[in-house]
Amino acid sequence: MKKEEIVALLNQDLEGEHGAIIQYLSHAYAMGEGELACEIEAISREEMRHLDWLAETIVELGGKPSMVRGKMRMEGKSVTDWMQNDVLLEDDAITMYKEHIQIIDDHSIKRLLQRILSDEESHHGDFAHFIDKSRKEDVKDLRGDNANATMQVLKWGVEHEYTVILQYLLHSYMATNERMKVEMEDQAINEMQHLGWLAEKMVSGKGSPRAEHGDIDNSKEMSDMLRADIKIEKEVAAEYDRAAAEVGDEKLKQLLKRIRDHELYHVEVFDDLLKDINKS
Ligand SMILES: [Fe+2]
Ligand SMILES: [Fe+2]
Ligand SMILES: [Fe+2]
Numbered sequence: 612m613k614k615e616e617i618v619a620l621l622n623q624d625l626e627g628e629h630g631a632i633i634q635y636l637s638h639a640y641a642m643g644e645g646e647l648a649c650e651i652e653a654i655s656r657e658e659m660r661h662l663d664w665l666a667e668t669i670v671e672l673g674g675k676p677s678m679v680r681g682k683m684r685m686e687g688k689s690v691t692d693w694m695q696n697d698v699l700l701e702d703d704a705i706t707m708y709k710e711h712i713q714i715i716d717d718h719s720i721k722r723l724l725q726r727i728l729s730d731e732e733s734h735h736g737d738f739a740h741f742i743d744k745s746r747k748e749d750v751k752d753l754r755g756d757n758a759n760a761t762m763q764v765l766k767w768g769v770e771h772e773y774t775v776i777l778q779y780l781l782h783s784y785m786a787t788n789e790r791m792k793v794e795m796e797d798q799a800i801n802e803m804q805h806l807g808w809l810a811e812k813m814v815s816g817k818g819s820p821r822a823e824h825g826d827i828d829n830s831k832e833m834s835d836m837l838r839a840d841i842k843i844e845k846e847v848a849a850e851y852d853r854a855a856a857e858v859g860d861e862k863l864k865q866l867l868k869r870i871r872d873h874e875l876y877h878v879e880v881f882d883d884l885l886k887d888i889n890k891s
Contacts, residue, residue, distance in 0.1 A: 757817040
């Protein structure tokens with residue numbers, strides 16, 4: 612089997628993981644705080660680990676990880692319906708991994724997929740159990756249709772954070788400088804934290820976060836990647852700053868300022884990396 616063919620299959624798997632992460636996080640955020648939401652977030656973190664392993668393998672094979680999101684099953688009116696859909700999404704993943712394990716002839720990649728498959732089988736059981744649990748505990752969709760100015764800020768923030776998560780992950784995978792790889796991944800994780808804070812804030816205010824993202828920088832050179840990252844961080848820090856000054860809610864103001872400070876820190880980290888890379 613040619614390397615490019617394996618890369619194409621692994622990218623299908625990667626896209627599936629991306630879809631699962633977003634589907635599960637959307638469900639967890641919409642339920643507000645609670646045990647079930649935490650358990651679902653934990654599953655979502657396992658899917659992130661899968662995504663990471665697949666992307667690193669793709670890069671080792673000389674490929675580029677796809678940032679396209681695979682299929683999601685977002686229909687359903689109740690939390691119980693959602694859990695049913697999460698079971699179905701795991702079914703989809705299990706079917707695809709089994710197929711790919713069959714056709715890929717590289718031993719260590721087969722082993723990796725086998726490892727991921729065993730997680731998916733375990734998730735399948737978890738979500739099947741969550742169908743009952745959500746019904747018994749009457750877990751509710753807490754979102755509402757509030758779309759006031761505060762919700763607009765939060766909605767914009769969620770979409771921005773989702774964009775930079777993907778962008779920094781891609782830049783981390785494509786970087787050949789070890790320090791840049793580590794820093795980009797670290798900042799991507801920090802952006803995931805921002806995404807969670809903003810989405811949860813939105814749901815607690817009876818809004819409805821939308822899991823959509825903007826354009827992702829596809830530069831080939833590390834210095835171009837960093838310049839794009841610095842540009843987006845500066846813009847977004849200014850935007851959070853403006854929003855923090857405008858909102859009346861003191862807690863939200865503090866949250867926006869805290870995120871703004873992180874973004875300013877990101878600018879500095881990326882500036883340093885750029886200097887480093889330009890020197891070498
Ligand atoms: Fe899974
Ligand atoms: Fe952020
Ligand atoms: Fe940032």
